[in-house]
Amino acid sequence: xxxxxxxxxxxxxxIYLVFCSSQFAISQRLVNFISGVxxxxxNRPSIGSNFSRRILNYTPxxxxxxxxxxxxxxxxCNFYHTECFLGISLVLYNSTGETxxxxxGRLVWSANRDHPVQVNAxxxxxxxxxxxxxxxxGTLVWSTNTTGKSVSGFNLTDMGNLVLFDTTNRTVWQSxxxxxxxxxxxxxxxxxxxxxxxxSADNSSQGLFSLTVLNGSWATYISSDPPQYYSTxxxxxxxxxxxxxxxxxxxxxxxTSIAQYIQLGYDGHLRVYQLDNLENNMLGLNWKEVGDILTxxxxxxxxxxxxxxxxxxxxxxxxxxxxxFFKPFSERNPDLGCTELTPISCDSSQYxxxxxxxxxxxxxxxxxxxxxSSVFWLEGKKIEDCQRACLSxxxxxxxxxxxxxxxxxxxxxxxxxxxxxxxxxxGVGTVFLKVQNSPNAPVIFPRQKMPFKVIIGCTLIGIxxxxxxxxALSKKRSEKRKAGDFLDLEPILPGILTRFSYNELKIIxxxxxxxxxxxxxxxxxxxxxxxxxxxxxxHLDGVxxxxxxxxxxxxxxxxIHHINLVKLIGFCAEKSHRLLIYEYMVNGSLDRWITQExxxxxxxxxxxxxxxxxxxxYLHEDxxxxxxHLDIKPQNILLDQNFNAxxxxxxxxxxxxxxxxxxxxxxxxxxxxxxxxxxxxxxTEKVDVYAFGIVLLxxxxxxxxxxxxxxxxxxxxxxxxxTRKAEQEHLTDMVDRNEDMxxxxxxxxxxxxxxxxxxxxxxxxxxxxxxxxxxxxxLVTVETNLDYNFRNVPKVGAGNQPRExxxxxKLPSVLSGPR
Ligand SMILES: *[C@@H]1O[C@H](CO)[C@@H](O)[C@H](O)[C@H]1NC(C)=O
Ligand SMILES: *[C@@H]1O[C@H](CO)[C@@H](O)[C@H](O)[C@H]1NC(C)=O
Ligand SMILES: *[C@@H]1O[C@H](CO)[C@@H](O)[C@H](O)[C@H]1NC(C)=O
Ligand SMILES: *[C@@H]1O[C@H](CO)[C@@H](O)[C@H](O)[C@H]1NC(C)=O
Ligand SMILES: *[C@@H]1O[C@H](CO)[C@@H](O)[C@H](O)[C@H]1NC(C)=O
Numbered sequence: 001x002x003x004x005x006x007x008x009x010x011x012x013x014x015i016y017l018v019f020c021s022s023q024f025a026i027s028q029r030l031v032n033f034i035s036g037v038x039x040x041x042x043n044r045p046s047i048g049s050n051f052s053r054r055i056l057n058y059t060p061x062x063x064x065x066x067x068x069x070x071x072x073x074x075x076x077c078n079f080y081h082t083e084c085f086l087g088i089s090l091v092l093y094n095s096t097g098e099t100x101x102x103x104x105g106r107l108v109w110s111a112n113r114d115h116p117v118q119v120n121a122x123x124x125x126x127x128x129x130x131x132x133x134x135x136x137x138g139t140l141v142w143s144t145n146t147t148g149k150s151v152s153g154f155n156l157t158d159m160g161n162l163v164l165f166d167t168t169n170r171t172v173w174q175s176x177x178x179x180x181x182x183x184x185x186x187x188x189x190x191x192x193x194x195x196x197x198x199x200s201a202d203n204s205s206q207g208l209f210s211l212t213v214l215n216g217s218w219a220t221y222i223s224s225d226p227p228q229y230y231s232t233x234x235x236x237x238x239x240x241x242x243x244x245x246x247x248x249x250x251x252x253x254x255x256t257s258i259a260q261y262i263q264l265g266y267d268g269h270l271r272v273y274q275l276d277n278l279e280n281n282m283l284g285l286n287w288k289e290v291g292d293i294l295t296x297x298x299x300x301x302x303x304x305x306x307x308x309x310x311x312x313x314x315x316x317x318x319x320x321x322x323x324x325f326f327k328p329f330s331e332r333n334p335d336l337g338c339t340e341l342t343p344i345s346c347d348s349s350q351y352x353x354x355x356x357x358x359x360x361x362x363x364x365x366x367x368x369x370x371x372x373s374s375v376f377w378l379e380g381k382k383i384e385d386c387q388r389a390c391l392s393x394x395x396x397x398x399x400x401x402x403x404x405x406x407x408x409x410x411x412x413x414x415x416x417x418x419x420x421x422x423x424x425x426x427g428v429g430t431v432f433l434k435v436q437n438s439p440n441a442p443v444i445f446p447r448q449k450m451p452f453k454v455i456i457g458c459t460l461i462g463i464x465x466x467x468x469x470x471x472a473l474s475k476k477r478s479e480k481r482k483a484g485d486f487l488d489l490e491p492i493l494p495g496i497l498t499r500f501s502y503n504e505l506k507i508i509x510x511x512x513x514x515x516x517x518x519x520x521x522x523x524x525x526x527x528x529x530x531x532x533x534x535x536x537x538x539h540l541d542g543v544x545x546x547x548x549x550x551x552x553x554x555x556x557x558x559x560i561h562h563i564n565l566v567k568l569i570g571f572c573a574e575k576s577h578r579l580l581i582y583e584y585m586v587n588g589s590l591d592r593w594i595t596q597e598x599x600x601x602x603x604x605x606x607x608x609x610x611x612x613x614x615x616x617x618y619l620h621e622d623x624x625x626x627x628x629h630l631d632i633k634p635q636n637i638l639l640d641q642n643f644n645a646x647x648x649x650x651x652x653x654x655x656x657x658x659x660x661x662x663x664x665x666x667x668x669x670x671x672x673x674x675x676x677x678x679x680x681x682x683x684t685e686k687v688d689v690y691a692f693g694i695v696l697l698x699x700x701x702x703x704x705x706x707x708x709x710x711x712x713x714x715x716x717x718x719x720x721x722x723t724r725k726a727e728q729e730h731l732t733d734m735v736d737r738n739e740d741m742x743x744x745x746x747x748x749x750x751x752x753x754x755x756x757x758x759x760x761x762x763x764x765x766x767x768x769x770x771x772x773x774x775x776x777x778x779l780v781t782v783e784t785n786l787d788y789n790f791r792n793v794p795k796v797g798a799g800n801q802p803r804e805x806x807x808x809x810k811l812p813s814v815l816s817g818p819r
Contacts, residue, residue: 039124039125039126040122040123040124040125041059041061041074041075041122041123041124042059042120042121042122043059043075043077043084043086043117043118043119043120043121043122043123043136044059044119044120045057045058045059045075045077045081045084045119046058046059057076057077057078057079057081058072058074058075058076058077058089058091058102059074059075059076059077060072060073060074060102061073061074061075061123062074062154062155062156062162063093064093064158069090069091069092069093069105069258069259069275070090070091070092070093071088071089071090071091071108071156071158071160072088072089072090072091072093072102072105073087073088073156073162074086074089075117075121075123076089076107077119081118081119082116082118083116083117084116084117084118084119084121085107085110085111085112085113085116085117085204086110086111086112086117086121086123086133086142087107087108087109087110087111087112087113087180088107088108088109088110088156088160088162088175089105089106089107089108090105090106090108090160090259090261090275091105092105106182106261106273106287107204108160108180108182108184108261109160109162109175109178109179109180109182110180110204111133111141111142111175112133112141112142113180113198113204113205113206114205114206115135115141115142117133117135117136117141118135118136118137119136120136121133121134121135121136121141122134122136125151125153125154126147128147128148129146129147129148129149129150129151129166129172130143130144130145130146130147130151131143131144131146131151131154131164131173132144144164144173145173146164146172146173149166149172149173150166150167150172151164151165151166151172151173152165152166152167153165159176159184159185159186159187159253160184160187161174161175161176161184161187162174162175163175176188177193178193179193179194179195180195180196180204181195181196181197181198181263181264181265182195182261182262182263182264183195183241183248183250183251183261183262183263184250184251184261185250185251185252185253185254185255185260185261186249186250186251186252186253186254187249187250187251188247188248188249188250189211189212189213189218189247189248189249189250190213190246190247190248191213191214191246192213193212193213194210194211194212194213195210195211195212195264196209196210196264197209197210197264197265197266197267197268198266199266200266201266207266208222208223208268208302208303209221209222209223209264209265209266209267209268209302210222210223210227210264211264211270213246213247213248216245216246217232217233217243217245218232218233218243218248219231219232219233220232220264220268220270220294222268222302222303222421224418224419224421225418225419226376226418228302228363228364228417228419228421229364230268230296230300230301230302230363230364231294231296231300233248238291238293239291240262240272240291240293241262241293250262251272257274257275258274258275259274259275260272260273260274260275260290261273262293267301267303267304268294268301268302268303269292269294269301270292270293270294271289271291271292271293272289272290272291272292272293273287273288273289273290274287274288274290275287275288295762297762297764297765298311298315299311299312299315299363299422299424299425299426299764300363300424301363301422302363302364302421302422303337303421303422304317304335304422305317305334305335305337305422305423306329306335306336306337306338306421306422307337307338307339307419307420307421307422308320308326308337308338308339308340308420308423308433309328309334309335309337309338309422309423310357310360310422310423310424310425311422311423311424311425312424312425313425316334317334317335317337317422318334319334319338320338320355320357320433322355322435324341325340325341325342325355325433325435325436326338326339326340326341327339327341337422340435340436342435342436342437342438343436344394344397344434344435344436345436346394348436349394351436351437351438352391352394352434352435352436352437353391353434353435353437354387354390354391354399354432354433354434354435355432355433355434355435356430356431356432357423357430357431357432357433358430359425359426359428359429359430360423360424360425360426360429360430360431361400361402361423361424361425361426361428361429361431362398362400362415362417362423362424362429362431363421363422363424364415364417365400365402365413365415365429376415376416376417376418377413377414377415377416378413378414378415378416379413379414380411380412380413381401381411381412381413381414382411382412383401383412383430385414386399386401386412386414386432387399387432389414389416390416390432390434391434393416395418396416396417396418396434397417397418397419397420397433397434398416398417398420398431398432398433398434399414399415399416399417399431399432400414400415400416400417400429400430400431400432401413401414401415401429401430401431401432402428402429402430420433426684428683428684497554497555497558497568497569497570497571498569498570498571498581499570499571499572499573500570500571500572500579500581501572501574502572502574502575502577502579504572505527505537505572505579505581508527508528508529508535508537509525509526509527509537510527512525512537512539513525514526514527516536516588517589517635521538521540521649521652522538522539522540523538523539524536524537524538524539525537525538525539526584527581533584534584535569535581535582535583535584536581536582536583536584536585537579537580537581537582538579538580538581538582539577539578539579540578540579540580550573550578551573553651554568554571554573554580556651557650557651557652558571560618560619560622560627560650560651562614562615562618562619563611563614563644563646564611564612564614564615564618564644564645564646564647565615565618565619565646565647565648565650566582566583566585566638566646566647566648566649567582567583567646568580568581568582569581569582569583582648585638585639585640585646585648586639586640586641587638587639587640587641587643588638588639589634589635589636589637589638589639590608590634590635590637590638590639590645590695590699591633591634591635591704593639594634594698594699594702594703594704595702595703595704598738598739599702599736599738600643601738601740601741602740602741602743602744602747602748603740604643605699605700605741606776607643607644607645608637608639608643608645608699609696609699609751609776610773610776610777611644611645611646612632612637612645612647612692612695613692613769613772613773613776614773615645615646615647616629616632616647616688616689616692616769616772617768617769617770617772617773619647619650619688620685620688620768620769620770621768621769621770626685627650627651628683628684628685628687628688629647629649629650629688629691630683630687630688631649631673631691632647632673632688632691632692632695633673633691633694633695634695634698636648636649637695673690673691673694673695673705674687674690674691675687675689675690675691675763676690676761676790676791684763685768685769686763686764686766687763688769689758689763689766689767689768689769689772690758690759690763690766692758692769692772693755693756693757693758693759693766694718694719694755694759696751696754696755696758697718697719697722697752697755697759698718700734700735700736700741700748700751700752700755701718701734701735701736702736702737702738702741703718703736704718705717705718705719706718719759719790721734722734722752722755722756722759722788722790723788723789723790726756726788727788731749731752732745732746732749734749734752735748735749736748753782753784753786754772754775754776754782756786756788756790757775757782757783757786758772759790760786760787760790761787761789761790761791761792762787762792765783765787767783
């Protein structure tokens with residue numbers, strides 16, 4: 001039966017094709033067949049096939065006659081002919097014997113995406129030069145607005161561009177200037193133009209996501225007032241597009257495969273589709289997704305979890321735990337987001353309060369909101385100012401606050417949102433959601449997002465702490481009340497930290513005569529306690545201003561104990577002196593051992609690597625105070641008499657406010673160990689994982705990350721060498737020349753893949769430190785799909801101009817130099 005239909009179509013179509021002899025069919029020639037009335041086409045779905053589910057029936061207006069894949073301009077309808085679109089489709093035209101068929105392809109441009117038309121809709125090129133689409137009932141649906149421009153006809157170029165030209169053959173209008181959600185090979189997108197995604201896979205109306213070119217970059221956003229951006233382009237040009245600051249050009253032209261196109265998906269992804277071969281096409285065209293240009297982690301897509309929902313672990317969605325205010329939109333389907341139980345009403349703003357979600361981030365944070373509206377973006381604010389700003393304006397639905405990384409930890413940046421999309425559980429930032437309390441209920445104060453068990457645990461610990469602190473305080477108070485020490489009466493945990501006087505330390509260190517080294521935070525001296533125990537005393541110098549909370553922070557650091565962390569045993573805070581007293585590490589820092597001729601054996605190196613990983617995992621995943629080290633490097637890894645490795649200087653970044661005149665950047669760490677995402681403002685513990693990856697590679701290769709003694713400039717950066725050797729599959733060349741290391745060449749090379757995993761440009765692809773520990777123990781295998789081009793950074797934060805100037809790799813480390 002189908003066959004009969006086809007034959008019937010084919011006769012009709014054959015006649016049509018005869019007249020369509022030139023590559024660019026001229027409209028006038030086709031007119032007579034399709035409707036019998038000049039310059040009028042009626043939507044009478046005639047040909048098509050039943051193989052593909054999407055678009056089954058066509059009323060062709062322009063089509064090349066060549067067999068194969070091609071562009072078709074005309075009407076395409078769904079199977080039941082209830083919705084038809086005038087547009088350009090990539091279709092497969094075929095004829096076998098007498099049978100001619102068009103295999104349903106993809107609609108890559110549409111004139112009426114928001115207003116599907118019915119059968120009998122008309123397209124008319126009027127005497128006035130206007131091309132007008134009207135529905136079957138005569139309603140005007142779309143037109144090219146080319147009245148009076150002497151349009152003499154139109155054609156379809158072999159790039160898939162519909163062009164209206166005038167009597168002098170000049171282009172008057174073209175579909176490439178009015179893109180929908182697709183870009184074809186060679187198609188340009190310039191300032192003022194945008195792609196807008198569809199509502200869903202089944203509804204091609206304009207949805208929430210757009211891609212646009214503005215101010216020298218291209219960017220994607222979700223529509224809102226103002227638009228909320230979720231990616232900007234400082235992506236380097238790729239296989240799939242090029243961008244010169246003004247024009248985004250899609251895909252190479254002519255195409256490198258049979259057919260390709262880029263589509264902004266209804267979920268906000270920017271995907272590249274490709275049809276690789278025309279074999280097996282009897283079951284429909286098989287379009288393959290070959291790339292996702294944005295490469296953001298899943299949680300960074302604004303609607304991945306719906307509104308008000310928190311995305312964790314690459315796609316798990318949950319509503320904020322505040323059950324008084326939020327409930328899932330659908331219990332069955334958590335991806336649909338959450339709704340407020342009571343919508344925010346501006347008439348009773350006295351009942352607004354904020355719910356605090358700690359360690360929660362927002363996708364649009366870090367984009368240059370200053371460029372558009374300073375109302376929404378506040379810099380260098382206290383957290384209270386940020387809350388107040390949101391509470392004082394009814395349009396504000398949420399505030400997002402990130403502490404700043406300029407070492408002034410009391411201030412940060414604040415983003416106000418008029419609309420709340422998905423939130424991210426990534427361990428940085430705080431989100432305050434505005435909620436409406438009912439007039440009868442008491443105003444509920446901001447609560448923290450914490451599991452119940454943790455709350456109970458922390459409360460218990462808190463009570464114990466308070467009790468012990470109180471008893472210590474009363475003892476200390478009666479024992480000694482030294483004058484002249486403005487910070488004196490801060491309570492100290494007994495038995496954990498010893499408080500030294502400056503004079504005591506002068507004696508212990510023999511007047512600071514034996515210097516062990518100098519680091520970013522100050523010089524380190526050797527000392528000996530009266531019982532003979534050796535200690536290391538760090539004099540925090542060059543410190544612009546010591547934080548008021550110095551003692552609090554010292555206590556925090558002093559309370560962290562782990563075999564792989566250098567133990568803080570005491571401190572001194574007297575007048576302007578701030579000193580920290582650590583256990584003494586006989587074998588000094590790791591950097592000495594890395595470059596030593598005949599350095600450590602493979603076994604010892606394995607131990608060192610595992611020690612560092614465990615120490616970091618503890619810092620990152622410890623319950624009460626997660627600490628991001630921010631300056632992992634061999635100089636900060638110390639070795640005791642048995643070559644147990646311990647991490648030093650952790651928590652120091654929270655201890656001190658650096659002299660601001662010296663450090664104008666928010667970036668911290670040491671050049672060479674700085675993870676690429678420092679250029680954006682999303683800093684997570686994964687910066688430590690990156691730095692760990694560098695240290696690991698240094699240990700395996702027995703050389704420094706930056707080695708200026710290399711004669712070949714290409715070999716200066718260890719990472720460059722790593723990328724090259726990986727490409728050549730010659731990783732064994734990199735193994736340290738040490739005899740024992742050479743004996744274990746294979747195991748060493750294998751461990752390089754762990755380093756590569758830690759060094760992934762996309763921080764979300766790096767493993768957590770606990771996963772690294774497991775990998776080292778052989779409990780998990782290293783991810784295999786690794787990108788050895790470590791500079792491939794998906795840009796997530798900062799606009800095209802990173803707010804903090806890039807630190808050049810030659811900048812002396814004012815932050816933390818070598819000891
Ligand atoms: C086309 O396919 C649909 C379902 O996929 C079926 O119901 C219909 O009968 C088919 N039509 C023809 C002409 O084969
Ligand atoms: C389209 O027009 C033709 C001729 O006027 C008519 O026979 C047919 O029923 C119409 N189809 C629809 C779906 O309105
Ligand atoms: C498609 O989406 C638009 C916008 O959300 C909506 O108005 C329209 O009803 C939808 N169409 C269908 C067929 O669901
Ligand atoms: C800036 O914000 C306004 C709304 O405040 C919005 O209409 C406009 O499109 C935005 N402009 C850009 C370039 O994002
Ligand atoms: C409140 O925010 C809106 C934008 O959402 C802004 O136009 C308005 O000026 C703000 N009002 C005040 C009082 O700041």
